[in-house]
Structures are given as structure tokens and as C-alpha cells.
Amino acid sequence: MEQAMRISAVFCITGWLAVYFSKGTWSLDMGRFSTGYGIGIFSFVVPIFIAEIAPKNLRFLPCIFLLVGLFFIPESPRWLAKMGLQKEFELALHKLRGRDADVSQESADIQASIDALQYLPKARIIDLFNRKYTSAVIIGVGLMVFQQFGGINGIGFYASETFVAAGFSSGKLGTIAYAIIQVPITVVGAILMDKLGRRPLLMISASGTFLGSFLAEASFFLKGQGLLLEWVPVLAVSGVLIYIASFSVGMGPVPWVIMSEIFPIHMKGLAGSLVVLVNWLGAWAVSYTFNFLMSWSSTGTFMLYAGFCALTVLFVVKIVPETKGKTLEQIQASINS
Numbered sequence: 001m002e003q004a005m006r007i008s009a010v011f012c013i014t015g016w017l018a019v020y021f022s023k024g025t026w027s028l029d030m031g032r033f034s035t036g037y038g039i040g041i042f043s044f045v046v047p048i049f050i051a052e053i054a055p056k057n058l059r060f061l062p063c064i065f066l067l068v069g070l071f072f073i074p075e076s077p078r079w080l081a082k083m084g085l086q087k088e089f090e091l092a093l094h095k096l097r098g099r100d101a102d103v104s105q106e107s108a109d110i111q112a113s114i115d116a117l118q119y120l121p122k123a124r125i126i127d128l129f130n131r132k133y134t135s136a137v138i139i140g141v142g143l144m145v146f147q148q149f150g151g152i153n154g155i156g157f158y159a160s161e162t163f164v165a166a167g168f169s170s171g172k173l174g175t176i177a178y179a180i181i182q183v184p185i186t187v188v189g190a191i192l193m194d195k196l197g198r199r200p201l202l203m204i205s206a207s208g209t210f211l212g213s214f215l216a217e218a219s220f221f222l223k224g225q226g227l228l229l230e231w232v233p234v235l236a237v238s239g240v241l242i243y244i245a246s247f248s249v250g251m252g253p254v255p256w257v258i259m260s261e262i263f264p265i266h267m268k269g270l271a272g273s274l275v276v277l278v279n280w281l282g283a284w285a286v287s288y289t290f291n292f293l294m295s296w297s298s299t300g301t302f303m304l305y306a307g308f309c310a311l312t313v314l315f316v317v318k319i320v321p322e323t324k325g326k327t328l329e330q331i332q333a334s335i336n337s
Helices: 002-020 025-053 063-069 077-082 086-097 104-117 125-129 131-149 152-157 159-165 172-196 198-225 229-251 254-262 268-296 298-318 328-336
Strands: none
Touching (some): 077 104, 086 104, 104 328, 131 152, 131 268, 131 328, 152 159, 152 229, 159 229, 159 268, 172 198, 172 254, 198 254, 254 268, 268 298
16 A cells, blocks of 8 residues: 555656646646546545554544655555565554554454455455445445535635625635635544544534535525625625535545445455545536536525535435444444444
8 A cells, every 4th residue: 555655646746747847738638647546546545544554543633644654654454464464464563553552452353354355256346236345335435425416626616706706806815714714624623533423523514514505505595686785795705614614524534534444455446446436526527517507506506515415414314334433344344234
């Protein structure tokens, strides 16, 4: 995995250099392709790597330090165990948990899980539809569908245009506020994830994105009806900022963490690739259709997004399990049962 991250970093650097020095469409397209390929690898490998190396009570916090520590981290213990490198496996586990930490139980659980994999055939695409893995696939794909079709890329990419459409002379103020709140709120989400749990954070986040979409929808409805026009810009900015803050605290990071936890190690590559594909296809679809939808109906656009956000809450309540405080083996056993 460490090697995969290094390779993806090379693709990203090469891609941005190609974009920077581009003098024609061909080099620009190749640069964007290379960057997209690198980011695609990162978006899949990094959450899984974090899930595999982190203790069960701190599974998301290490990503804050991942960038700096990339050149000093050991290989994933689970991967080493899978490769039969027993000595390296134990050394890596002790390095991650502490030299004097008792890792005997965790080591035994990981080894038992790896041993069970030896009797399983190589994963195939058709295996994704196997009853044994259906629940995990539905959870992973479903979370990514609701993450994207709640409208994040449309609202995020076109925030300034949305503010102008709502009646602001310029969208700069709202865009600056957007940037100011996103980073600290994301850090808050990383801290709360292992305190509140995944499910409560997802439900709170999705409820917040619903409220934000509803407020933006109300602002455009009032503007269309010529009512309370002095409140239209305020509702639009409040709606978008509430949406972004709510998304950043939960619906942004949590689906990636859950995706990295729910799939057995022999299915991670195949199932994770499917989940990432769905995510990026959804991101493209939402960002591509946003302007068309806004031209059709600004009120209807945010009503549509609010509907997806409401469905997200129901999906989490009915389908998504709590993974807080559980090892990867415990999570996958509970899903399979």
C-alpha cells in the first residue's frame, strides 16, 4: 500500500506539471487524466491504509498526520500477514501500537482472519453479488450515492454563482465564508467520529444538509414569488453554509472510513474499486447537471437535493451499522452474520 501511495503521488505530480506547462488540449487532457488516476488511487488506498494501521478507537485521526509521516510509516500489518511475512508483521504491529503494548489478541485475530482467506478463491467481479458480500456492497455503494447525489459538488463548485442568483451583487463574501468554515469543521468531524460514532454523525450531518438545502430552496421560492425579498440572500447564504458545514462534519469523511472497514481483505481491491467508481461518477454527474437543473428551476434543484438528504437519514437508520470501537474482523463478521 505504501508503494501504491508513492506511485499515485508520482501520477499526481506528473499530471499537474503537464497541466502547468500545457500549450495545447492534448497535454492538458493527459495532465488531467494522470491527476485523476492518481487521485483515484489515493481516494481508495488511503482510507483502507488508515483503517488497517490505526487502533479501533482512533481510526480516522491519523489522516491528519498522514502526509508528513508517509515516508516513515511501516507497511500494513494485515498485508504483511497476508504475504506470509510473520516477523515483519509482528514488528509492524508493535511499531504501530507501541513497543511494550500487548498485541497478542489483535495479532491472533488478524492471523485467524488471514488464515481463513487461504481457503477462499480469488475474488471476481461476480463475487460482488454473492449473498455473503451483498450487505457490505449495498452499504458502501449506497453511502457514496447519497454522498454525491445530495448535491455537494454542484453546491460547492458553483457556490458563488448560487449567491449571485439569490440576489448578491457578488458571490465573493459567501465563497470566503465557505472556505473559512470548511477546514475547521472537517477537523471537528474527525474528532467526533470516534466519540459519537459513525451512525449518529452521519444522521446529524445528513439532517444538516437537508436543512441547508431546504433553506436555499426557500430562498429561491421566495424570490420567484416576489416575497420577503430582503430575506432571500440571507437564506441562500445561510443554507449553503449550513449545508457545507454539515457535509464536512460527517457525510464528507465518514463514508470513506466506513468503506475502508466493511470489506474483507480479499474483497477490498474489487469492492473498493467499485465504490470509488460510483463516487467519482456521481461527482461528475452532479457537477455536470447542476447548471442545467438551476436553469430549469432553482427551487426544484435544491428540493431534489433536500430529498436525497432526507433519504440518506433513512438509509443510515435502516442499513448502515455502527463500526465505532470494533476491529475490522469484528465489523466484517457482524455484517456477514
